[in-house]
Amino acid sequence: MKRQSIAEALRDGIVEEMQRDPRVFCIGEDIGVPGGWGGAFTVTLGLHEKFPDRTINTPIAELGFFGIAVGAAIMGSRPIADVQYGDFLFLASDQIINNAAKLRYMSGGQLSVPLVMRAPVGATGRGSQHAQNMERFFTCVPGLKVVAPSNAYDAKGLLKAAVRDDNPVMIFEHKLLYGSKGARAEPGAVDATSDIPEYDFTVPLDKAAVIREGGDVTLIAWLLMAHFSHAAAVDLARSSIAAEVVDVRSLSPLDWNTLLASARKTGRVVIVEEGPKSGGVGAEIAAGLSERLPGLAIARVASPDIPVPFSPTLEHAYRPDAARITDAVRRLLAH
Amino acid sequence: MSKDNNPEFLLNLLERMIEIREFEEGVRFLFLEGAMPGTIHQCQGQEATAVGVCSALGKEDYITSTFRGHGHALAKGLSMQEMLDELFGATTGCCKGKGGSMHIGNIDKGMVPGVAIVGGGIPLAAGMALSLKLNKNPGVIACFFGDGAVAEGAFHEAVNMASLWNLPVIFVCENNLYGASTRIDLVMKNTTISERAASYGFGGETVDGNNVLAVHEATKQALTRCRSGQGPYLLELLTYRRVGHSRRDPGHYQPKSERQDWFSRDPINYFASRLIADGLIDAQGVKELKDTVIARFEAAVKQAKRAPMPTLADLETDVFAAKEPA
Numbered sequence: 183m184k185r186q187s188i189a190e191a192l193r194d195g196i197v198e199e200m201q202r203d204p205r206v207f208c209i210g211e212d213i214g215v216p217g218g219w220g221g222a223f224t225v226t227l228g229l230h231e232k233f234p235d236r237t238i239n240t241p242i243a244e245l246g247f248f249g250i251a252v253g254a255a256i257m258g259s260r261p262i263a264d265v266q267y268g269d270f271l272f273l274a275s276d277q278i279i280n281n282a283a284k285l286r287y288m289s290g291g292q293l294s295v296p297l298v299m300r301a302p303v304g305a306t307g308r309g310s311q312h313a314q315n316m317e318r319f320f321t322c323v324p325g326l327k328v329v330a331p332s333n334a335y336d337a338k339g340l341l342k343a344a345v346r347d348d349n350p351v352m353i354f355e356h357k358l359l360y361g362s363k364g365a366r367a368e369p370g371a372v373d374a375t376s377d378i379p380e381y382d383f384t385v386p387l388d389k390a391a392v393i394r395e396g397g398d399v400t401l402i403a404w405l406l407m408a409h410f411s412h413a414a415a416v417d418l419a420r421s422s423i424a425a426e427v428v429d430v431r432s433l434s435p436l437d438w439n440t441l442l443a444s445a446r447k448t449g450r451v452v453i454v455e456e457g458p459k460s461g462g463v464g465a466e467i468a469a470g471l472s473e474r475l476p477g478l479a480i481a482r483v484a485s486p487d488i489p490v491p492f493s494p495t496l497e498h499a500y501r502p503d504a505a506r507i508t509d510a511v512r513r514l515l516a517h
Numbered sequence: 518m519s520k521d522n523n524p525e526f527l528l529n530l531l532e533r534m535i536e537i538r539e540f541e542e543g544v545r546f547l548f549l550e551g552a553m554p555g556t557i558h559q560c561q562g563q564e565a566t567a568v569g570v571c572s573a574l575g576k577e578d579y580i581t582s583t584f585r586g587h588g589h590a591l592a593k594g595l596s597m598q599e600m601l602d603e604l605f606g607a608t609t610g611c612c613k614g615k616g617g618s619m620h621i622g623n624i625d626k627g628m629v630p631g632v633a634i635v636g637g638g639i640p641l642a643a644g645m646a647l648s649l650k651l652n653k654n655p656g657v658i659a660c661f662f663g664d665g666a667v668a669e670g671a672f673h674e675a676v677n678m679a680s681l682w683n684l685p686v687i688f689v690c691e692n693n694l695y696g697a698s699t700r701i702d703l704v705m706k707n708t709t710i711s712e713r714a715a716s717y718g719f720g721g722e723t724v725d726g727n728n729v730l731a732v733h734e735a736t737k738q739a740l741t742r743c744r745s746g747q748g749p750y751l752l753e754l755l756t757y758r759r760v761g762h763s764r765r766d767p768g769h770y771q772p773k774s775e776r777q778d779w780f781s782r783d784p785i786n787y788f789a790s791r792l793i794a795d796g797l798i799d800a801q802g803v804k805e806l807k808d809t810v811i812a813r814f815e816a817a818v819k820q821a822k823r824a825p826m827p828t829l830a831d832l833e834t835d836v837f838a839a840k841e842p843a
Contacts, residue, residue, distance in 0.1 A: 207651065238682075241681070245640065246671065246674025249639070249641050251644060253641035253646075253648070254645065254648040256624075256629065257649065276634055277640060281634075281641060285629075286836065286838060287836050288612060289624070289630040290612035290615045291834070293624060293629070296838075
């Protein structure tokens with residue numbers, strides 16, 4: 183057992199999978215430069231020394247190298263492609279949405295696309311174009327699996343499960359949760375370290391996790407918002423309000439069993455999302471819960487419908503926090 | 518006698534081209550009479566590119582194609598039956614009726630189902646070549662696309678990386694002068710597409726795409742380069758489509774004189790005349806070849822019209838692969 187950050191756990195996970203399976207390779211920008219960064223957030227640091235032939239450092243050409251990753255995957259390779267910032271997925275989206283997600287269906291099952299994609303998301307003092315929460319743009323695409331780990335254990339386990347899955351899997355990682363060190367450390371980072379066992383383990387790609395139990399209200403969140411929801415639950419406990427916190431983890435498919443079990447138990451749900459309120463993953467969760475449990479009390483805490491702002495005061499107002507989650511719970515309980 | 522002077526080989530090239538032409542003409546009729554669903558993008562006039570390239574490829578080689586892929590498919594060895602069944606939307610089609618005309622393909626025969634986003638198959642082909650190279654597999658990818666795709670970012674990004682990493686891929690640009698209805702000189706200043714290769718540090722050439730033997734020979738040389746690890750090659754094949762962009766396009770944007778000029782260099786007539794002059798076949802023989810192909814086509818249509826249609830049980834299958842055991 184060792185205490186690791188998400189960046190360290192992902193790094194070990196990638197190395198272990200590459201050792202286990204020679205078909206696995208990494209492809210991305212700045213991932214294999216001697217003396218370089220190991221990707222934008224140090225996840226692939228040192229990888230090129232262990233696997234010089236399977237650490238493929240690309241030009242700045244997201245459309246091209248995501249397409250190359252898809253092409254390699256249909257031939258039986260198992261690529262792990264990453265972008266430096268999730269926002270750049272828009273450049274690659276033709277290959278992800280039109281090819282990776284559809285080739286199996288439109289070929290009548292002839293092809294499979296065992297592709298892992300990794301993308302950092304979240305507002306972190308970088309203005310509007312290195313900041314978006316991209317989850318919503320990919321959870322609506324049939325043929326893709328989408329996961330979002332909030333801690334190092336889940337990050338490693340989900341990555342390993344994704345590499346072993348025969349389908350395209352998008353992993354969203356939050357910049358404030360990596361625990362990147364040195365020059366790549368993030369101001370405002372949140373501790374997402376876990377005790378990581380020495381043995382091989384995976385985390386299923388389709389299961390949510392109840393990270394705190396309670397009977398009065400359910401908080402549904404993922405990535406950074408799972409941490410803030412947990413902090414809100416701790417705060418609410420001081421007022422004798424028992425909040426259950428569900429870390430969604432699997433954004434597509436959604437684990438309706440776990441979400442519904444908690445919603446049935448508490449009868450009240452607050453969905454917390456970093457990103458514009460309109461059209462988010464939270465909207466889908468709210469709609470799905472109401473269809474299945476008519477009469478359920480639901481509230482959403484999310485960002486306003488604006489681009490991510492730069493100025494720290496404005497960015498702070500953009501990103502939901504524990505205080506706003508607590509307020510939303512109190513308002514819901516007051517009804 | 519080398520393979521390329523072998524009468525059987527030469528007559529087979531002719532037959533494959535006639536097969537494509539008659540398939541396309543027959544399918545066109547089925548669409549116009551309303552028997553077939555969907556839309557079609559046809560390749561009459563471009564038979565020599567498909568046959569010239571694919572006749573040089575081996576079983577270990579793959580092709581990628583576009584929305585205009587019927588000719589590529591037949592040239593790579595797909596049967597008329599699996600293609601017609603697919604065009605009718607039947608479960609016995611090569612993609613179980615889930616792909617249709619624009620996504621024709623059979624990976625077991627070395628053809629990835631067509632990618633119908635212009636340029637979308639080019640990075641895919643480079644990635645397939647990367648996988649072959651990483652696995653030290655001798656295969657080569659021949660990537661078909663049109664002149665329109667050369668304006669897409671996907672082309673430039675993919676050929677740059679293919680060149681950088683010496684990937685075994687032949688970029689086959691079928692330059693038929695039109696991207697949909699827009700003529701090539703309205704969308705690019707340098708209309709010699711093969712010159713793009715030099716700016717990315719690899720080789721390319723422009724070839725008469727209506728001359729099946731010239732295409733075959735150029736492909737063979739490109740294959741040799743690819744197989745010996747010298748990296749990609751760009752083949753620009755000059756050709757012309759005799760029909761509209763898609764099913765109801767009358768092609769009024771093609772000037773009459775231009776059409777007549779290209780029709781006088783029709784790839785099938787050109788090659789048949791040569792074989793007749795060489796005494797390998799006579800006009801009656803060509804007609805018999807055509808009749809045989811048409812009879813095969815008609816039999817396949819008859820069967821395709823009775824082929825089983827998908828049921829609602831098929832609607833949500835083939836979205837995800839079953840999970841691989843850990």
